[in-house]
Amino acid sequence: MKIPTPRYRCPLGRLQPDTTDLDAIKQRGWRDQHILVVNAFDERLDFIEREIVRRIGERLYGQGGTNHG
Structure with missing residues (x-):
C-alpha cells in the first residue's frame, strides 16, 4: 500500500494576490x-x-499621447 507523501505548502502562498477580473472593473x-x-x-x-x-x-x-493639454 502506497501512502502519498504530504506536499509542502509554502507559507508565502497565502500572500500572493488574487487575480483581478479587469473586465468586471471596467x-x-x-x-x-x-x-x-x-x-x-x-x-x-x-x-x-x-x-x-x-x-x-x-x-x-x-499624437500618441505626447501632447497633453
Missing part, C-alpha cells in the same frame, strides 16, 4: 461613474468603432 466603472476604458485594437469592435475610439483618443490626448 464594467463597474462604466455603470457607476460613466468612465469608459477601451483598447483601440479590441477585437470585439468593428473597424468603424475602433476608428472612432482612436480619433477620440487623438483629440483628447494628442
Whole structure:
C-alpha cells in the first residue's frame, strides 16, 4: 500500500494576490461613474468603432499621447 507523501505548502502562498477580473472593473466603472476604458485594437469592435475610439483618443490626448493639454 502506497501512502502519498504530504506536499509542502509554502507559507508565502497565502500572500500572493488574487487575480483581478479587469473586465468586471471596467464594467463597474462604466455603470457607476460613466468612465469608459477601451483598447483601440479590441477585437470585439468593428473597424468603424475602433476608428472612432482612436480619433477620440487623438483629440483628447494628442499624437500618441505626447501632447497633453
